[in-house]
Amino acid sequence: MTPLAGTLLQILRGFMLIFWVVMLGLTVFTPDQVDGNLAWTTAVVVAVYAVTFGWRLLTAQLGMNRCYLLAEGVAVTNRFRRVTDSVAWSDVTGIRQTTVVELSMGAHRMEIHRNQPAKPLVFLAPGVKSRLVEALLAEGRRAGALQ
Structure with a gap:
């Protein structure tokens, strides 16, 4: 998922929550509509947030979409915990870091460039102050791949 798609999904979930609060306020004026309006709206909001947080817990528990820092290099896994790409520190020519900071x-x-004519290893590290980025840069310096 790209940062833009993730941001859009967060914004949509926020609008859905605002819509639910509006529906909650409207039931104060028309209490007979609790079953018709608030019940299904609450069910949708609870279901969306349960799926979102459940998916986060599941992916963390199963180790899906991870970046592993090793003494020999870096490995990135996919949703099925299979290594999709890896690079040894001896093959690293440089790292390009792009930080995206938005409202939400x-x-x-991170792009890890290699000596060989292969595509760079690319992954996203969520968070403004990511410990993964700090550890990656420190390990690259320790291995001598970065200055």
């Missing part, structure tokens, strides 16, 4: 989220896009 922040992320770091």
Whole structure:
């Protein structure tokens, strides 16, 4: 998922929550509409947030979409915990870091460039102050791949 898509989903969830608060306020004026309006709106809001947080817990528990920092290099896994790409520190020529900070989220896009004519290893590290980025840069300096 791209940072733009993640941001849009967060904004949509926020609007849905605002819509639910409006529906809650409207039931004060028309209490007979609790079953018709508030019940299904509450069910949708609870379902969306339950799926969102459930998916976060599941992916964290199963180790999906991870970046592993090793003494020999970096490995990135996919949704099925299979290594999709890896690079040894001896093959690293440089790292390009792009930081995206928006109103509702922040992320770091890391590109690890290699000696060989292969595509760079690219991954996203969520968060404005990501410990993964700090650890990656420190490990790269320790291995001698970065200055």
